[in-house]
Amino acid sequence: MTDTKSGDDKTLSVNAKKTLTLKRPGSDQGTVRQNFSHGRTKAVVVETKKRKFTRPDERSEAPAAPAAPKPQAAKPARPAPAARPATPQRPRPQQPQRSGVVLNELSRDEMEARRRALQDSKVREAEERKRAEEDAKRRAVEEEQRRKEREESARRQAEEEARLKAEAEARAKAEEEARKRAPEPEPQQAQPTPPPADDDDDRKGRSAGHAPKRGAPVKPEVPTRPAPKPKGADQRRRGKLTLNSALSDDDSRGRSLSSMRRRQEKFRRAQSQEPREKIAREVVLPETITIQELAQRMAERAVDVVKYFMKQGQMMKPGDVIDADTAELVAVEFGHTVKRVSESDVEEGLFDIQDNPDDLKPRPPVVTIMGHVDHGKTSLLDSIRKANVVSGEAGGITQHIGAYQVEQDGQTITFIDTPGHAAFTAMRARGAQATDIAILVVAADDSVMPQTIESINHAKAAGVPIIVAINKIDKPEANAQKVRTELLQHEVFVESMGGEVQDVEVSAIKGTNLDALLEAIILQAEILELKANPDRTAEGVVVEAKLDKGRGSVATVLVQAGTLKTGDIIVAGNEWGRVRALVNERGQQLKEAGPSTPVEILGLQGTPQAGDRFAVVENEAQAREISEYRQRVAREKAVARQAGQRGSLEQMMSQLQTSGLKEFPLIIKGDVQGSIEAIVAALDKLGTDEVRARVVHSGAGAITESDISLAETSEAAIIGFNVRANKQARDAAEQSGIEIRYYNIIYDLIDDIKAAMSGLLSPERRETFLGNAEILEVFNITKVGKVAGCRVTEGKVERGAGVRLIRDNVVIHEGKLKTLKRFKDEVSEVSGGQECGMAFENYEDIRAGDVIEAFRVEHVQRTL
Template sequence: MTDTKTGDDKTLSVEKKKTLTLKRPSVEQGTVRQNFSHGRSKSVVVETKKRKFSRPDERPETTPAPAPAPAAAKPKPAAPQPAPQRQRERPRPAPGGNRSGVVLNELSKDEIEARRRALQDSKVREAEERQRAAEEAKRRAEEDARREREREESARRQAEEEARLKAEAEARREAEEEARRRAPPPAEAKPEPEVDSDDEARSKSKGAPVKRAAPKPEVPRPAAKPRGDDQRRRGKLTLNRALSDDGETRGRSLSSMRRRQEKFKRAQHQEPREKISREVVLPETITIQELAQRMAERAVDVIKFFMKQGQMLKPGDVIDADTAELVAEEFGHTVKRVAESDVEEGLFNVEDKAEDLKPRPPVVTIMGHVDHGKTSLLDAIRHANVVSGEAGGITQHIGAYQVEQGGQTITFIDTPGHAAFTAMRARGAEATDIAILVVAADDSVMPQTIESINHAKAAGVPIIVAINKIDKPEADANKVRTELLQHEVFVESMGGEVLDVEVSAVKGTNLDRLLEAVLLQSEVLELKANPDRSAEGVVIEAKLDRGRGSVATVLVQAGTLHTGDIIVAGNEWGRVRALVNDRGEQLKEAPPSMPVEILGLQGTPLAGDRIAVVESEARAREISEYRQRLAREKSVARQAGQRGSLEQMMSQLQDTGLKEFPLIVKGDVQGSIEAIAGALDKLGTDEVRARIVHSGAGAITESDVSLAETSEAAIIGFNVRANKQARDAAEAAGIEIRYYNIIYDLVDDIKAAMSGLLSPERRETFLGNAEILEVFNVSKVGKVAGCRVTEGKVERGAGVRLIRDSVVIHEGKLKTLKRFKDEVSEVPAGQECGMAFENYEDIRPGDVIEAYRVEMVTRTL
């Protein structure tokens, strides 16, 4: 009763105050704000027809409100909610009292109406949110279902395509097997239509409604024109084909169709080709392009591999063997490492069988000090005049000759004895079996004699001592033997094992004994070689002959050298055009231990280079290019080490003041050039040195003059001359060409020229001391010191130092030097004089004046 009455009162109060209630603005009616993630929101207009609840104030006035009591009772569940801020301090109703009545009395009607509207709005918003959530869930479900259908459709299409391709491949394989079973068919048998295999393939893949992917129309051929497999492969015209084909063009072969199908499959599925593992030969360095070609891979793929490793390279970049091996193994290939030096493998030191070895003549080198009679001794042995051809009686070249003694042949190599030819003599010792040490009985052991002993010992060859010039009155052979003991050369007469022979080259004394000693020593050595193999040897001398080209004097050490052989000598190669012996005769072949001149080399080798016969020009060219490349790399490295950076060069010039004397040296033979270079190198000091810009064997040409003009170098010719064009060019450019035929003169002139580059030496000479007795002030002159010369003398214009308490306080020149009232040139000791300094007047009695003279002395190397 109470609740009903209370509800009626509330309803009446609401209807009575209907026109005064708070009504929401029309703009906000039906507007709901939708919140999204990240703080986004959106206003959504909600139509009235979609609402499940309508607000009471929006109902038509003519429509009565049904069941007012239940509508008024609806806010009852909201009573426990916290009241607005202004109502929280109101007293609570007494327990057991009418709670609704208290609320009705406490709350105004406007507040009740506002609460009811808020409740209804919240219910409307909840309903709308539930509806939106349901729609969103439905939309997501539809999207997931659509994606699932698309995946299933894609998988189905892929499976159909694979099934179709598999069926076609199976059909072609069966067709090929059927064709192989039928071949060769009888001549009168009808060729089976080849289209059946295609029909069968289509029937196998008919379950999948997919169109054929073969783009060419030639694959499905009509069944009305059957062709046999053998005719299709051979393309021959037979009687049956001529009668049945009506001039049909030749169809595709099975291999062509298979290749096209595989290409299409690779394009569709990006299937990689079958990997073929190769053995890749890797040198010490290789470019990326060359590596890719040897692996049969694309250079782009190799570069991509390096990019994955963090390296940006180009196809032309060079990588080392270790890196190339890693790349090749990564691509699935095996590696075979080879070195560039492998091109020389098997070229030298070929092992010979003992039964193939035969005795050979000994190779004897004549060594000793300069002017001890080596060439004269060889001249006496050969009965020919060799010395007369040498400038100044000095041997400038290595010569090789053969002589006979008792039916046996001996090869002699004559080496120069001058110190500049040490390197040539060292090579001569390496190519020899026995060394004859020539010592003059009147000079005894000299410095180059000791060098010859050392070279022979380093080469491990036995020594025979030839004591020459015993015909001279001052000759003392025992003195020679005694001095040789100091250098561990023990002759037989002194209880040793070294043979010694006293000879006279002028009178021919004991020459036979010397040759017999050589033959005896060779028998002890048991010298043998295999003449039936490819030849090996050493270059004794090389020169550039104007008429014959590059000429090399070669000593054959093993095998037999024939005309027409392809040889490699150092960095050069060529075909032997001619073999010339020491007497100028042309030979067909040169056996072991024979010295010959070889014509036909592409360039001039260096003295001491080893030669070998190769089987083909290709290998000879390959070896030559490899050696030339090595020589270039060494030269560049050496120049880089000497030159350094620009800053190092400038600092070196500032710190050391190093000056260079550029030269261009042209000689008749390579050995002379090496000797000149060695002699000039020894002349260098910390201040000045000779720099050989270019050297070579042959005449002075116009290109040498151009190089000299560019590098501001002097040109030196040793036993060569300049042609007319070179002379004219040198005269026009103002370049001096100097000719020499004796190495002494050349070295002396270069030494004098290099001495001119040395800065003169400042030399100071003490003159005397004078003591200041009194200082006078003279008008227009200044302070003048009255002095007495205590030591030496004082000269006018000399340098002077003012010394006070043993400390130099001024250094300058004298302005005036007077004795009494006259100007004098000098004042000796014990006399008095007047002196005045230039631009200095701080002089006191008791100071000491020291006089000196400065001289600039020219220095020499």
């Protein structure tokens, strides 16, 4: 019996024969095809239950007679929707029977939903069927393409095999003809050979992927391969490897005769264990060398050298560096001779070249003006030169070395003006070393001062004669005789006092006796007989060096021997360069500069240090080699110095904990190297055990952006001496909050740094005694504690002052007063002879008879 519903109609069909099945009554079965990934599908059987809906008026009545069925095909089993394949479509649960109209509407909605689901499933099945047909067509096309590719590959392989076979046959015929034409080989050279395998079989075996069968029966149509020819002298190396020779099995590229001999010799040596004959070499050893380099110079294996060290109890690696003494021991142990060389040999023949006495010619004297600050050295030189140098110096004091030339009676004199300030000690020492005569300027109204004594010591250390110029004799308080007398204390004996030192009374302002001073200089130069060879390579000393923004590194040098020319390649200290220009003190360019001539040099690669010696070398390679050697030595010294100052981490931490040393980091930029050197030396003298200035970086030239970055990293202050910061540096300093201090007088710079370093000093604790009070009686007061009734016996007692409790002349407590009362009122102080009440903060162990000492503590700022 089948129940079919369509809209509001209902038809019952009764079959004559009813088959017995296990299917539940009132249910439909259908199949749903599920789609999975990679084109897989699966058919699932779905059972749908049906619920019969009746109208209320049909319940009490008997079932109506079956009506004739409509001409409508029975509906097939409906599959469930694809979205929910496992869940059958179920109608809503039956609501309470309110009216027949509601039930009919529910039934129509349900039937409409089922009809839509059936249509959707049919559409999906059609799409899936279409997609499956397209996949099948595509697979068929791909399979056809693969089949064609296989056929094409097989065809090409067959053609290749046929070509190879034809080539093999042609080669065999050619060899057969050549063998027939060649003479018969001698019997002793003939060697029996095994029958070779067939080429075609070999190739077929190789093409099939397995090795060819050796010993297979030879086909009659393929000629046998000829026996390999003996390796004679003409076939040792028969040309390069070609395709034909590679395809043929004729081994024509065998090992060479030399290779076979070497192999046999190596095998024989290994069998007999006989050592190779050693070749004694001369090994050149520098100051330091690596083990690998030493082994290469000895023509030994580095492993053998390492083994030697292991036998001596040292674990070394080929890259380890050893000194020249150790390398010499190793080389001698291995049977070699040693030649020691030093890296400083690159400087041999650079300075102090011996001249032929016949080539020497007179040269101008080099005169250095020395003395105490503000004694008139530069003013005296101005009067001699008839120029005004003092006005160009900040504060009226000389802070640079100036070099000038003056002519007197047809003779040239070179003057070097040195600063007199205490900070420029190194400049005065350099000036004394580079000079022939020293003029000691002493003010007649000021007499001998500390820097005067220091100048005397420099001149004596350099071994140069001294001429005393007693300046400022035009002043009313001038006393030249006092100057001569005080000079006796420092072993300077002037001629008027029975000595050999010339003295001249001069006045730089009035120009008095300047000619007499110049005549004294010329007389002293004649006594010294100053000579030099102008026809050799130049050498001399760097008087001053600076970094000019427009001209680069500029060095003021004094030529001591030879002639310096434009285009010469020179080495000055750690720097080298080609001389681009020579400029004298008047700004004129020179072609060359002879002995005793001060000039400015342009063209150096970097800024040398003041006091460095310079010399002319042959070529750039030598100059670069000497410069690199000196820079390396300078770096090693700096590293060693820092390591000595720094020590280990434990030592540094313990030193900080014990000493409490505070550092004031500074970055110093100046206009010339001499000023920087003087500033650094002066700052070193300011240091104490508690605080010191640490120069992070110093250099000549303007303040740059890299200086700002360094200051920010090291938290240092920047000091500019006669230099300024560029715009980028100023912007970076403003952004980073770095202070840049500018100075042009060294007095102000030293005073400011001294004041700043004084701020790092911990203040001094100073204690002031106020008075004593004796405890007469101790009272116990509620909510207050113990209060001492006292009488002030000495001085006074102030509220808030520090107090000490003394019992039997022993201090048992130190603290502050909590309260100070006279009668019942709080008072600020109690004078001597009066009674008062006192209580301590956080202390109550007081007894009658104890003494209270009052004192005041003050913290006083210290200065260097």
